[in-house]
Amino acid sequence: MGRIELVGVTKRFGTAEVIPELSLEIEPGEFAVLLGPSGCGKSTLLRMMAGLEALTAGEIHIGGRRVDGLPPGQRGVAMVFQSYALYPHMSVADNLAFGLRNIGMAKEEIATRTREAARILEIEHLLERKPMQLSGGQRQRVAIGRAIVKEPQAFLFDEPLSNLDAALRARTRVEIARLHQRMGSTMIFVTHDQVEAMTMATRIVVLNKGRIEQIGSPLEIYRRPATRFVAGFIGTPGMNFLPVDMAEGAGGHAEVVLPGGTRLATGIPSRNLPSNAGSLTLGVRPEAVRVNPDGPVKAEVEFVEHLGDRTHLHVALPGGAQLVVEDAGESVVRAGEHIALTADGARLHLFDAADRAYSAA
Amino acid sequence: MSLSSARSASGTASRVRAGRMDSHQFGDRLLLGLVILLAILWTVPLVWVLGLSFKPNDVLMHSTGGILSAPFTLKNYADILASSNVFTWILNSIIVSGGQTVLTLVVCSLAGYGFARTEFPFKGVIFALVLAGLAVPEQAIVIPLFKMFADINLHNTYAALILPRLAVPFGVFLMTQYFRAVPREIEEAALLDNASRLKIFLVVVLPLSIPAQATLGIYTFLASWNDYLWPLISASKPEMFTLTVGLASTQMNFAQSEGIGFLMAQAIFAGLPILILYLFFQRHIVTAVAGTTVR
Ligand SMILES: Nc1ncnc2c1ncn2[C@@H]1O[C@H](COP(=O)(O)OP(=O)(O)OP(=O)(O)O)[C@@H](O)[C@H]1O
Ligand SMILES: [Mg+2]
Numbered sequence: 001m002g003r004i005e006l007v008g009v010t011k012r013f014g015t016a017e018v019i020p021e022l023s024l025e026i027e028p029g030e031f032a033v034l035l036g037p038s039g040c041g042k043s044t045l046l047r048m049m050a051g052l053e054a055l056t057a058g059e060i061h062i063g064g065r066r067v068d069g070l071p072p073g074q075r076g077v078a079m080v081f082q083s084y085a086l087y088p089h090m091s092v093a094d095n096l097a098f099g100l101r102n103i104g105m106a107k108e109e110i111a112t113r114t115r116e117a118a119r120i121l122e123i124e125h126l127l128e129r130k131p132m133q134l135s136g137g138q139r140q141r142v143a144i145g146r147a148i149v150k151e152p153q154a155f156l157f158d159e160p161l162s163n164l165d166a167a168l169r170a171r172t173r174v175e176i177a178r179l180h181q182r183m184g185s186t187m188i189f190v191t192h193d194q195v196e197a198m199t200m201a202t203r204i205v206v207l208n209k210g211r212i213e214q215i216g217s218p219l220e221i222y223r224r225p226a227t228r229f230v231a232g233f234i235g236t237p238g239m240n241f242l243p244v245d246m247a248e249g250a251g252g253h254a255e256v257v258l259p260g261g262t263r264l265a266t267g268i269p270s271r272n273l274p275s276n277a278g279s280l281t282l283g284v285r286p287e288a289v290r291v292n293p294d295g296p297v298k299a300e301v302e303f304v305e306h307l308g309d310r311t312h313l314h315v316a317l318p319g320g321a322q323l324v325v326e327d328a329g330e331s332v333v334r335a336g337e338h339i340a341l342t343a344d345g346a347r348l349h350l351f352d353a354a355d356r357a358y359s360a361a
Numbered sequence: 362m363s364l365s366s367a368r369s370a371s372g373t374a375s376r377v378r379a380g381r382m383d384s385h386q387f388g389d390r391l392l393l394g395l396v397i398l399l400a401i402l403w404t405v406p407l408v409w410v411l412g413l414s415f416k417p418n419d420v421l422m423h424s425t426g427g428i429l430s431a432p433f434t435l436k437n438y439a440d441i442l443a444s445s446n447v448f449t450w451i452l453n454s455i456i457v458s459g460g461q462t463v464l465t466l467v468v469c470s471l472a473g474y475g476f477a478r479t480e481f482p483f484k485g486v487i488f489a490l491v492l493a494g495l496a497v498p499e500q501a502i503v504i505p506l507f508k509m510f511a512d513i514n515l516h517n518t519y520a521a522l523i524l525p526r527l528a529v530p531f532g533v534f535l536m537t538q539y540f541r542a543v544p545r546e547i548e549e550a551a552l553l554d555n556a557s558r559l560k561i562f563l564v565v566v567l568p569l570s571i572p573a574q575a576t577l578g579i580y581t582f583l584a585s586w587n588d589y590l591w592p593l594i595s596a597s598k599p600e601m602f603t604l605t606v607g608l609a610s611t612q613m614n615f616a617q618s619e620g621i622g623f624l625m626a627q628a629i630f631a632g633l634p635i636l637i638l639y640l641f642f643q644r645h646i647v648t649a650v651a652g653t654t655v656r
Contacts, residue, residue, distance in 0.1 A: 052549050073555030085546035089568045099554030146550075 002063030002076060002153030002186055003028045004049065009058035011044055018044050019210040021058070026188065031180045033197040034190045036207030037233070042190040045207075046156050049188070050079045063153040073102070078147035079156040082163065084139045086131040092142050093127040096149050117148040120179070137168045144176070154186040161196060173199055194234050198222070206230050228355035231283050237312060237324045239349070244282040246273075254350065256282055259319025262297050267346035267360030274352055283349035283357070286312065286326040291333060295342035299323065301335050315339070414438070414625035421621040437626035446599055450607035451634070457522045457592070457603055458585040465529050465581045466574055473536025474562055478548070488537070494530035499590065507594055517601045522592055526585060532577050539573040540566060575645040586635055604631055
């Protein structure tokens with residue numbers, strides 16, 4: 001169960017800087033998810049840890065050992081690829097055993113580990129098959145099995161769920177999380193899917209253009225996003241952003257003026273805000289707003305999405321600003337109606353011109 | 362043989378497009394009829410050759426019709442076997458074709474993997490040079506080649522018969538393309554599994570390329586077996602002849618008129634090993650000709 005440390009890791013492809021100097025520590029036993037949009041360098045980062053991509057600069061330590069000069073096989077990591085990358089001409093059993101044979105492990109030990117991994121993943125009945133004869137989900141398990149048998153310091157997953165259908169993805173998500181609980185190994189999981197990140201991670205590392213935007217537990221990231229990027233990336237539907245003006249607040253909390261002129265009290269301490277905060281952006285999640293006849297914010301409903309367990313109302317504020325608001329599943333609100341809204345001041349966020357976030361304590 | 366595979370291919374097609382069964386069945390029949398017709402057209406000359414090979418030469422001097430009526434004879438085949446060198450020539454052909462095939466596969470696989478997966482200076486230029494070889498006709502290099510092998514005193518050896526044919530631009534190109542199509546992640550997984558580069562090549566990548574190896578191997582073997590020009594030029598001693606050159610050397614001056622039966626028997630005899638090979642590797646040859654794919 002190794003601790004992973006990246007120090008000043010930099011990666012350039014030719015002249016294109018994909019990862020500007022990045023440092024990161026992942027504690028033993030953590031389930032760290034690298035989350036970010038496509039092309040932000042998640043795979044590159046993971047592949048540098050695995051040894052499949054050379055570092056332009058920096059150091060990588062795994063389990064207290066500097067590994068960035070070592071070949072992939074000697075770093076004590078196992079990787080699960082998005083395409084599974086099973087050996088097509090080898091049986092499942094041989095796929096699992098290949099890596100162990102290569103380090104000259106004793107036959108009995110290989111057999112024991114293979115059997116144990118197959119049992120955990122419930123693929124014992126598939127051991128004699130070739131990858132071609134497996135379903136996508138089964139291949140996925142074999143790929144994970146190939147990692148498990150190595151008993152590595154750390155597991156590296158590169159979007160291993162993206163080739164599965166929605167139902168199987170949800171189930172495998174839980175299984176991988178359970179596997180982590182049971183084995184207690186360090187796991188690094190790359191994804192651009194925030195739901196995967198939120199459900200599996202003990203810690204999320206949000207990446208944007210090769211830089212770390214924020215590191216934190218899923219709830220921290222959800223409740224107190226550090227930047228506008230993080231705030232917008234987490235949550236479905238995404239956070240609403242409205243340009244607002246500052247107003248004199250009471251009780252040391254900031255108050256803002258919405259585009260339509262409505263004043264809204266927030267739970268954000270005024271003293272935290274920059275003094276010359278001219279133009280700010282208000283961030284409000286759909287689930288932080290409620291339909292309330294006595295609410296201060298008037299709005300016109302433009303479009304209603306019924307999802308069963310909840311309803312999304314797309315509304316327009318008097319100033320013309322658009323907003324998505326969550327309502328109960330049995331919502332009776334219809335398009336064209338005029339409604340009133342309240343927002344939970346403690347769940348509002350403000351962003352300054354540099355996109356830094358300010359949240360309630 | 363080609364018939365049955367054509368039928369099963371169109372049968373699969375009709376199963377895939379279930380639904381409008383009737384019109385497809387009609388289409389299948391039409392196709393089948395066409396294939397049968399073509400097969401007959403192809404077969405007639407061969408059957409004729411076979412028939413002629415069993416006829417006495419003096420009968421054939423008068424008429425080459427009536428191949429289905431007596432008299433028949435095995436003398437033509439006996440004459441071939443009587444030529445004391447014929448088994449030497451068969452052995453030579455097997456050694457030359459077999460050696461060429463094996464070595465071509467080795468060279469092309471290594472070169473293909475090198476071009477597909479390793480980085481070295483001037484790779485693009487070198488690859489372009491290899492491909493330029495595709496445009497050079499064999500006849501253009503025969504004389505320098507002859508002189509080269511004469512200079513190093515290799516004529517009338519197996520080496521001389523085999524070596525010039527190991528430069529196979531097409532084979533290198535084929536293997537390069539094939540290895541490029543192997544998903545990189547499979548090799549990366551093997552790297553993480555502690556496999557050395559050589560082991561990855563031998564144990565992971567090479568087995569995946571078997572369809573391409575079969576294609577290249579079969580083409581090489583057939584071309585080598587039927588090769589005439591270079592063995593004719595290089596081998597001047599009868600005991601170093603390949604079968605094609607050897608058989609040709611036994612033909613008399615007036616074979617076209619006086620020895621037609623013998624000539625035909627030679628043709629059948631020379632083709633026999635290839636026919637046997639075809640029977641064994643039919644499936645692979647069909648895929649080889651139909652084109653190959655990864656996975
Ligand atoms: N071998 C390479 N040569 C040049 N550029 C590369 C190479 N590999 C990746 N890149 C670039 O580096 C950037 C990051 O790529 P990377 O694959 O790490 O993104 P990612 O975050 O994994 O994206 P995705 O979610 O789509 O997988 C991209 O802009 C990509 O074009
Ligand atoms: Mg990626």
